[in-house]
Structure formats: C-alpha cells, structure tokens
Amino acid sequence: MSHAVVVGVDGSVQSAAAAEWAARQAQRSGCALRMIHAGGAEPALLPEPTDRAQSLPRPVLELRNLLSDLLPGLEISCEHVPGHPVNALAAAGDREGLLVLGSRGLGGLAGLLVGSVALRTAAHAACPVVLVRQGWEGDGGVQSGVVVGVDSARLSGEVLAFAFEQAAVRGAKLRVLESRSLSTGRYVTAAPADPPEIMKALAAEAPARLEDALAPWREKFPEVPVKAEVTAWPAGRALVEASRSASLTVVGRRTSKTRPAVPGLGAVAHAVLHHAHSPVAVVPHD
Known part of the structure; x- marks a missing residue:
C-alpha cells in the first residue's frame, strides 16, 4: 500500500482528470495526495512565509483548490520538481508507491490515448503507474469492478x-x-x-x-x-x-x-x- 498517491499535473485537462482519480484513490486508501509539477529548473527560493506553491502555474493551483473543496478531509501537497518529467515523476512515484498520470485524452491521433511522457514513465517507473484518460467519469464501484x-x-x-x-x-x-x-x-x-x-x-x-x-x-x-x-x-x-x-x-x-x-x-x-x-x-x- 502506498504512503501517498503521487499525480503528475501540468494544467491540462488530461492531468486534471488524473488528479481527480488520484484524489479519490488517496481518500479511499487513507493516504495523502502529492501533486507534482515536473520539469524545468528549480523555482527561485521565496522568502518566508510566502507559500512556495504560489510559483506554480495558475491552473495547477486552481486544480489543487478545486480538489480541496471536493474532498475537504484530504491532505494535499503541491510542488514543483525540476528535471526531465519522466525521471522526476518516476522517482516521486517510486518513493511513495503509486503514480497517476493523465493520458492523451480522446483528442490527438485517432485511437491512441497515451502521450509520450506517460508512456515512457509507465515503462520506467519501479512502482505501479495508473494512466487516466480525459473523459473518465465517476469512481466506479461494485457495478464496475x-x-x-x-x-x-x-x-x-x-x-x-x-x-x-x-x-x-x-x-x-x-x-x-x-x-x-x-x-x-x-x-x-x-x-x-x-x-x-x-x-x-x-x-x-x-x-x-x-x-x-x-x-x-x-x-x-x-x-x-x-x-x-x-x-x-x-x-x-x-x-x-x-x-x-x-x-x-x-x-x-x-x-x-x-x-x-x-x-x-x-x-x-x-x-x-x-x-x-x-x-x-x-x-x-x-
């Protein structure tokens, strides 16, 4: 069982779908949700008591706030992790035990739902990786096992x-x-x-x-x-x-x-x- 559920977020609708799935997974498992914005350089250090998360893209912060409102009892952290997205996401997931990513969604090439970063991360990570497509609806249950x-x-x-x-x-x-x-x-x-x-x-x-x-x-x-x-x-x-x-x-x-x-x-x-x-x-x- 994972210590926290890690989800990769980038402000896209695909990552928003993944983040909601990950948040519900964390809630049912009694874990925290760790939102990771991966890639690029380390953000500049901000003086205390400024929240370092404020350096993240606005859509990521809005998504964090939305999930906090949706699941008010869930512990949620949100951070930027520098480096290549595949390596950064795989490393974060490996430490916690479960990684969730958004797939391409129903747009793009017909019939193909997975982008290159998600596909490569799923092939590299040492932990289970869950890919969630845009358009995923609801939380499933007994009727959809x-x-x-x-x-x-x-x-x-x-x-x-x-x-x-x-x-x-x-x-x-x-x-x-x-x-x-x-x-x-x-x-x-x-x-x-x-x-x-x-x-x-x-x-x-x-x-x-x-x-x-x-x-x-x-x-x-x-x-x-x-x-x-x-x-x-x-x-x-x-x-x-x-x-x-x-x-x-x-x-x-x-x-x-x-x-x-x-x-x-x-x-x-x-x-x-x-x-x-x-x-x-x-x-x-x-």
Missing part, C-alpha cells in the same frame, strides 16, 4: 496483490482474465481450430488450472468477489473489451534483469494502454 490480466503458468504476485487490493478498497468485484490457446497453452493471435474432443478436454483443464492458482489469493482477500475466466481471444483484445465495464484495468510489465536500462511495456500492456476504456494500472514485476 477491477479487471486484471494474468498467466496462470507464471502468476505475478505483484500484479495480483495490486489488483486484489484495489478491488478490496473499492468494495468491488475482481475479474481475472487469462488468454490462452487451448491447443498450445500460449497466448493466441487467432481463434483455436483443433479437433472438438481435444478442445473440450483442454477447455475444461484451463479454467481449473486458473482457479487453483487463484486459491491462495481468494483466501487472503475473502471479501473480494472473484470471477475467473479463460478466453481464446488475444490478451490485449480481451482486456480492452473487459475495460468497457471496469473502473480499473490492471496489466503487468515484466522488468528486465539482464537489460535494466532498456525497459519496455510489452505488447499486451501497450495495446491496453492505447485502447482501454477505463483507467489502466501498469504494475512492474520480475
């Missing part, structure tokens, strides 16, 4: 822990999706075309394997209703479709031990970030 993509052959404890925790703090259901080729056990790019008797046997085996893998997590989070599904759809497509009725979609990002200086999102995470209908959390894991 959390969706997570998994591979039962190599379950990630970091990804599942984050997904279960998010469902728990929302009082929401968790939908666990696994995309498999029922003939090979690998992620698929097309619908299966094996003999019916083989398909029937393998179709029965795959859900059972997933249920067995999730059993310890059900015990750890008994309050979270879980629906586990195995689909023959490609993982990216399955998660994008599931995101239509989700308040949060969770995907993993495998970190590279051999090439740590060359992080990547992976094809599934990349597709979901660009096309999901809900906020998307990218969780790094070994």
